Amino acid sequence: MHTVAVLAVPDTIAFDLATAVEVFGRTRKPDGTPGYDVRVCATAPQVDAGPLRIATDHGIDALAGADTIVVPGVNDIDTPAPAAVVEALRTAYAAGARIASICTGAFTVAAAGLLDGRRATTHWLAADAFRAAYPAVRLDPDVLYVDEGQVLTSAGASAGLDLCLHMVARDHGAAVAADSARMAVAPLHRSGGQAQFILRNRAAAGPLAERTELDAVLAWLEQHAHRDLTLADIAQYASMSVRTLNRRFQAETGQTPMQWVTGVRVRHAQQLLETTNYGVERVGREVGFTSPANFREQFRRLTGVAPLSYRNTFRERLAG
The missing domain is CATH 1.10.10.60 (Homeodomain-like)
Known part of the structure; x- marks a missing residue:
């Protein structure tokens, strides 16, 4: 079964993390079986997520066996990504894992060097800071998400839902993705991009x-x-x-x-x-x-x- 590891780092945005857990966790294939094995992997047994505390059963070592790794955003983009997370992402990418970021999670993926020379996006409010920090990335702040094959990025909040549904469609087809969208009470495709919210x-x-x-x-x-x-x-x-x-x-x-x-x-x-x-x-x-x-x-x-x-x-x- 396709394993999705959702990364929880200190100061993670709970909405981003929960979006990935819910979309992939509730996806069902046509025969009714789960589409994914979803695991939340954290840098510590408990991490802060704004006013919440998230406890998990998996450490970041579990990223090594994942087919897809989802990197949620963090509230404070000025805090460097943990070195262990950066190294784990590089190792997983080299092993063929698909890496997807939501919102400011793009900063973490970029810190691992996985976005250099690639087109990417992040939350429009963080666009200027991202450009300054990672000039080698071709940032497009107007779109909801960017699919570069093995690496994908999305804008903030609900754009993470768009990206997750897009990956479900890639993995299991439009019909399964449409069912997942109905479960989320969301459209499978939205018109326009992030520009309409700026x-x-x-x-x-x-x-x-x-x-x-x-x-x-x-x-x-x-x-x-x-x-x-x-x-x-x-x-x-x-x-x-x-x-x-x-x-x-x-x-x-x-x-x-x-x-x-x-x-x-x-x-x-x-x-x-x-x-x-x-x-x-x-x-x-x-x-x-x-x-x-x-x-x-x-x-x-x-x-x-x-x-x-x-x-x-x-x-x-x-x-x-």
Whole structure:
């Protein structure tokens, strides 16, 4: 039987760990027999997982006999992965084990050198830190998961469910994976990628966001992005020339002023799609797009999905 070892290290994210245990543990083949033998392997008899304590029967030596190893994320990405875990992952990979990470578990896999030169993903909030720590990895923070064959990575939280179901489909076919998805009360495939969940502008991140000299301008744009704004309008409010405005925006946000405005409009459109029954064209008009076609194009460019697909994804919020 295919053995799945779920790795529990200190400070592991319990949700990530439980997702792998539940998906693989509840998978059944067409004849009703279990699809996997699931083991939780820890660096100690008991490890902390946020407010929880996880006790296991298997040490990391059990990774050596696993067909698949799932590496959940950790809360503190600045804490180095235990040396014994890094070595165990390298040994298992060399022996042919499939390695899959969920969320910030990508940091642990990257520390073992298994992602160098490969495409990978992690939680979008950790993307900048990951790039800085592992520049040899081709990070794609917009996708839900990446399958590079023997090594797979996923974004945070529910993207781990997407990845686990993808591996079930690889191992046992779409029908078995669909049954596993029904058990998890989740879609087998989701439209779009991680991009639809990303806060595109620092102004959306709230009071904990990094302060900037443009704070007043960004706050003003939050309130006025629905207007037919021009660069001159923004520069006039900021009391600076258009040239200076462009330079400040590029330096502090990495975007042009109008790119920022588009991001604000798209985020406001997301809120309307989640919380109202307005038609797509009305949503576009309400947030400041004068052309329905341009609204759809910009929305898809920034979120990875069409406005209607986005609304369907978050339909349960309307029902609530």
